Amino acid sequence: LRNLRAIGSKLSFSLKKQLIHCFVFSKLDYCNALLFGLPNCLISRLQKVQNASVRFLFGKKIGKWEHVTPFLKEAHFLPVKYHIEFKIALLAYKCINNYAPKYLKELLQMKSQPQSLSLRNDCDYFLLDVPKVPQLNRTERAFSYAAPIVWNKLPYLLRTCDNLCVFKKKLKTHYFDIAFESL
Numbered sequence: 001l002r003n004l005r006a007i008g009s010k011l012s013f014s015l016k017k018q019l020i021h022c023f024v025f026s027k028l029d030y031c032n033a034l035l036f037g038l039p040n041c042l043i044s045r046l047q048k049v050q051n052a053s054v055r056f057l058f059g060k061k062i063g064k065w066e067h068v069t070p071f072l073k074e075a076h077f078l079p080v081k082y083h084i085e086f087k088i089a090l091l092a093y094k095c096i097n098n099y100a101p102k103y104l105k106e107l108l109q110m111k112s113q114p115q116s117l118s119l120r121n122d123c124d125y126f127l128l129d130v131p132k133v134p135q136l137n138r139t140e141r142a143f144s145y146a147a148p149i150v151w152n153k154l155p156y157l158l159r160t161c162d163n164l165c166v167f168k169k170k171l172k173t174h175y176f177d178i179a180f181e182s183l
Helices: 002-010 013-029 040-061 069-075 080-096 143-153 164-179
Strands: none
Touching (some): 002 040, 013 040, 013 080, 040 069, 040 080, 080 164
16 A cells, blocks of 8 residues: 555546555455454554555545545445445355355354244244354354344345345445444
8 A cells, every 4th residue: 555655646546446446455355254253443453454545545635634434435435344244244145045155054044933923923034043152262253153143133124135236235335324324
């Protein structure tokens, strides 16, 4: 990013955005499902990298002490915390709808349906079973534990989506609305 900053004034906005996706976001996205559940102090370090890339993208439009959040929204970048959840939810969707490899699909189980139906039973069968966390350290960050938590927090209409492209679009919009609701 420092090396790109030297030539940044000579590059177009779209080329800068491509370079950011190629060099910065590819590193932030690598195994980012493992970042779920990290303390905020560690997530903030990654957020600083993303903020620096947004400052590179917009150049002189952003003052030295100006907040980056409106520019994150303008560039349509999810903050790191929500991007991690986006990737986990997308992978969970792929597992549920048979787009993912078998070894990943085996990690997730749909919530079992009750034997007797009554009026007070929850009829939402698009939930995942959250397994009990063993007493080992950091196992709650494993995909088999993180995916059901993230998936079950999604709205019902989003979980019942049947098209991958539509799901991606609605999912990003959902997290985008949560991340930038105060703006």
